[in-house]
Amino acid sequence: MKRSVFLGTLAAAGLVAGVASAQTLADVQARGELNCGTSTGLAGFSFPDANGEWQGFDVAICRAVAAAVLGDATAVSFTPLTTQTRFTALASGEVDVLARNTTWTFSRDVDLQFEFTGVNYYDGQGFMASRELGVSSALELDGATVCIQTGTTTELNLADYFASNNMSYEPVPIETNAEAQQQYLAGACDVYTTDASGLAATRATFEDPSAHVVLPEIISKEPLGPLVRHGDSQWGDVVRWTLNAMIAAEELGITSANVTDMASAAGDNPEINRLLGTEGELGAMLGLENDWAVNVISQVGNYGEVFERFIGESTPIGLARGLNAQWTDGGLLYSPPFR
Amino acid sequence: MSETHAHSAAYVRREMLPQEAPPALETGAVKWLRENLFSSWLNGILTVVSLAFIWLVLSSILPWVVQGIWNAESLSECREIRDQLYGEGHEVACWAVLGDRWRQLLFGFYPPEHYWRVVLALVVFLAAIAPVLFESLPRKMLILTPLAPFIIFFLLWGGTIWGPLAVLLGFVIGWAIFTYGSPVVGNLGGTVLAILVPILYWLFIAGPIASGLGAILPIGLEFVASDEFGGFMLSFVIGIAGIVLSLPIGIFLALGRQSDLFIINKFSVIFIEVIRGVPLIVWLFTASLLLNYFLPPGTNFDLMLRVIIMVTLFSSAYIAEVIRGGLAALPRGQYEGADSLGLDYWQSMRLIILPQALKISIPGIVSTFIGLFKDTTLVVFIGLLDPIGFSNAIRASTEWNGIYWELFIFIGLCFFVCCFGMSRYSQYLERKLRTDHR
Structure with missing residues (x-):
């Protein structure tokens, strides 16, 4: 503010x-x-x-x-x-x-x-997770570590969403989308959240895009x-x-x-x-x-x-x-x- | 002698033995290994562990580097080629991004048909700086040095040739007033006039002269705006301008801080402390955001120029403190000796104090310069596209989205070459200037 x-x-x-x-x-x-x-x-x-x-x-x-x-x-x-x-x-x-x-x-x-x-x-904020994690909905993400870009509205949306659904999460703050890709692929976080368009673009660059799912929930209007x-x-x-x-x-x-x-x-x-x-x-x-x-x-x-x-x-x-x-x-x- | 004792000694050798090779353990590589790597059990174990560690690191990195793919149009093509060559899941570098985008990483958006101007500017810079750096070069080369900034400016930005010439004329005017005016109006009056008159000239006369001459004789190169500068060229321009300008400003600030003149002393102290007390990134934000509001609307004060000014001020405050350290380290006797020779302030500084103080300060000055050069990457936060900024922009294109280490390795290598060069030069200079304990 x-x-x-x-x-x-x-x-x-x-x-x-x-x-x-x-x-x-x-x-x-x-x-x-x-x-x-x-x-x-x-x-x-x-x-x-x-x-x-x-x-x-x-x-x-x-x-x-x-x-x-x-x-x-x-x-x-x-x-x-x-x-x-x-x-x-x-x-x-x-x-x-x-x-x-x-x-x-x-x-x-x-x-x-x-x-x-x-x-x-x-656009709207979404989540991407590895398929191995076996989640099919963002509501199953209680206790997950989340990679998130700092200083954006996505950070606030994420806090709101988890609080209103009585879930906890551990944020992994990162600076740029490129860094987020590396952190996510290296397993530093379970979930990566940003605008759905950004998620799609990021997922498309992965070696094996099918190993990652974009969860259906869109938690904000952008x-x-x-x-x-x-x-x-x-x-x-x-x-x-x-x-x-x-x-x-x-x-x-x-x-x-x-x-x-x-x-x-x-x-x-x-x-x-x-x-x-x-x-x-x-x-x-x-x-x-x-x-x-x-x-x-x-x-x-x-x-x-x-x-x-x-x-x-x-x-x-x-x-x-x-x-x-x-x-x-x-x-x-x-x-x-x-x- | 041997004759005398021939009967008393049992055996006396009468001829020299041929020289023997030293024992295998005491010579060559084996000796070096024994002494340096396996001198004790503990060291031997540490050596083996270190070698294993180095092997582990290199064996995972080297194949990635060496097997890298150089010919591809996009990251996905890179991966296809890799799958054909090495099979899936085998990580190799995709150096093709450098082949595709090296122009942007080096020159930014500078028009390709004018790259020669940038290269020539670099050559002029090297030629101008060489006689300053190496005393063995002919002194005549120094003529180029004061002219180089104007030549480089003209080459990089282009436009009419009369602009830089008109600015240069201001310096000539100042020098002429100082040299020929001082005897008439006294030393102080000469100095003040030599500063005032060129400033007035630049403010009011230089512009019309340049545009007038430009209208009559339109000689010049095609104008290139600073927002087309980018990549390493941008880092170099900001870094070199900062380095070249901050050294003299820093020297004057350091002298000012030691001065007995109240206003000069306090001004220097406040300037140095304020600039050093605030992080560079804040000054850059000030340059890019706040200045817009203070300037009258419609003024288009070049962002790059603002950044150069801020970087210069920032580094000059640090240089000033480094040099002040050098000044303070000189024994009192040097100052007193200079006074007793009857030298005035500037003479004693020029001939006795500064040469010694600067010599002591060389490592500090160079490390400040290296820091400044690397700090130029901070401009990425105000939207200037330096190499780091370009690595982001390149990654945003659909062909290269997802590429990461290759770009950073290239950028790191380029910075390393420059900074390592500076560091080696400072060591060379220290050895050359070491006059004591030889």
Whole structure:
């Protein structure tokens, strides 16, 4: 709590200092480059490839915003941020948008004065255990040693969960996911707990993934999404509707392959027409070019394409869509209408 | 003689015996083994146990290292190749990650077509530092030394050549004022002017001059922003800048702490104690987080520059204390001798006190430098991608997720080479400077 108050004070001070930069959209357009904060490395979500280009599911959000605002998905300057530096970097204006698998919580939204512009991944905390241990439910973990990353919400969730189920556990604090893998494989702990996406990514790297099970319980809600500073609603709208455009595009069947065709002339579906700018002036209302969504979808792809490319079942990370399916498929993705 | 005693002695040898080989137990490897490894029963047992232990360690590590796989695109491919070659469950290293990502570990995101600039900068640095380190080299090479920082800056960051030149001009102005102005306005006035005028020049005149000349004669290299620096290059730039800058600052702080001038003395004491009283990681967080709030919005004060400044200040406080130890270790008579020769303060420091004090301090200074160089890895906590940071980032890619020791071994080796080199040099220097008890 003390820390968040401290960070909040810093953030507030940053806002006072940063009033002049309430015109983020104009600033970005003048600069010709988007400053985007990402993780220093998180499997599937942000990582540099062999050519030094940043890739990943979170990185794609940055690229999509750059494509919407500047028409060029490569016009992004990435700032790698740690969990400690991410909020100050955003509050002080060092980055324009933060897409760094950050959980949308009340205090971050209200107290730290940020604005979450949507959810790009619905995650939740899970457990992984060795198959030899013979547990099939997290409720059987009484007395287990648990590897857990320090200084994250997962630590608090774990304490809550075990306390409310009258179970005891012995925490093994570790610093990074890579270290956790080594500790878990070396048998320093019975169970490893972190976000379910992280568990899946970790398990996929094991020599013998089938020797480990991810337990069915998900003990927390972790809606991860991009965020911007309070007080610049126009810029918040740009980021929010860029994400919505990617989600809606998937729902409407627009892909990076067919978007140029569909945008060349107005079609039968008025919503597609409005989204792609062949009808109406939605882009101008946002302060962008009318083909903003076309740029996003053609250069980055729709939500489903990006998901499949970086974290989907065809990748080594192999995440199922689950909660992150369209609402029509029983998931939670639900873009407000483009009208 | 033998004639005299020929009848009284039973037998007298008349010719020299040929030289015999020493007994087998007292020569060569056997003797060395007996004396050093098996000199007693206890030592013999300890030797055998140690050898068994070394064998145990090496026999599990060496195959892992030597049989490592160098040609693969990803960790899973590495494992497939291994299964074919050695059968499943046989652990071997996957060095292929180094082949795939050595560029990032060494250069970060620096554009590959400009790698030559980094290498050239390193060569310039070595050429500039060599005459300082080794006295046998021709003294003319020293001309390069003061110019090297500007050349290296220009090579690494690029941009117009006029920027570094305009900054260099400031130093020339300061030197000219000190040399030719001092006789006119006195020593103190000359010193003050030589500091003030260049600062004013840098603040107000250097920028316009550089941009004006840049507009007329656009000579330069392609600009590379500091956020593209990474890997060992980042460690080197931060480490070397910190080392080179902290030594003079540290010397002045140490002298300041011994000074009789009240303000200078107290300033030095407070500076040293405050900086040393707080961990480096806190200063790094200050540099990366707090400074953002104190600076006016929109200023883009380079993060790397902030880190270099903090690292320099931090290490200069430590250097100051090391050198103060050297100053305190000098006998009082050295100071008095310098005074009795009629030398003024700077002359006595330059000619008598500092050469001796620095000589005593060499081991301490070098170990501070080694510590500083290794401490540069702390920047990973503020999101700069040094080698450790890159090891995380590389592990986050789908190809190499799950790889661990290979990266750390490579990073450890690179750091070892540098730190071991520094350590050996300091021993060489100590031997060379040892003028007593020869």
